[in-house]
Amino acid sequence: MPDTSKDRKTHLLDRLKRAILTQELRPGADLDEAQLCEDSGLSRTPLREVLRELAGLGYVELRANRGARVSEMSHTTLRDFFLAAPMVYGAILRLAALNATSAQIAALKAAQEEFREALRKGSTTDRTLANNRFHEITGEMAGNIYLLPSFxxxxxxxxxxSMTFYRPVTPEMAESVSEASQQHDAIIAAIEAGNEATAAQLAEDHWNLSRNQIESFVMPAGMDQPLGTLPRSTSA
Known part of the structure; x- marks a missing residue:
């Protein structure tokens, strides 16, 4: 089938999301629109449609007369993140336990299997993206139009x-990663049983594992990946 502008937009959208989630494109990095057009085969108008969609989802910031940049992660935003996350995650898992369908539970179990496989054999990127997909599905289960944008x-x-969390450099960090997988299993069991109180408590417990890694993330040693640019696509 011929490559279409819609296909190229979807491909670029997915590439940019992945690059931002994995810090291949670092927080605050400027996006070179001319280079993105060349790499993706898109003109300026469809490219900017992609950037607007990413901005609406929170991946990038659009600045008047200055172009787009990857959303920042400053001490201020991290403070807000750590204040809001346990409340939102708890509400999401509570609603997931109330609303999950059998098909969604099956999808969550499959995502957990992929996460386990990533822990056994995958890279830091594989682990991070597999964990992200697990949590995305819990949001789908919750199905709340007010919570989902924040989630x-x-x-x-x-x-x-998580790019720091899933790159453990000490035995204690490795133990936390293993515990995260065990908590995923417990979350699945609570949701499948419809136990909203247990699911909400597990959200807090699970969150505390990530919270304990905050110092390693904000200190320079936890941010040792080089500032990179998005590699050129090898696909048409």
């Missing part, structure tokens, strides 16, 4: 922080 925005920064 999706939190997941972006959660994934970026």
């Amino acid at each position: 999706h925005r939190l997941l972006i920064d959660h994934a970026r922080i």
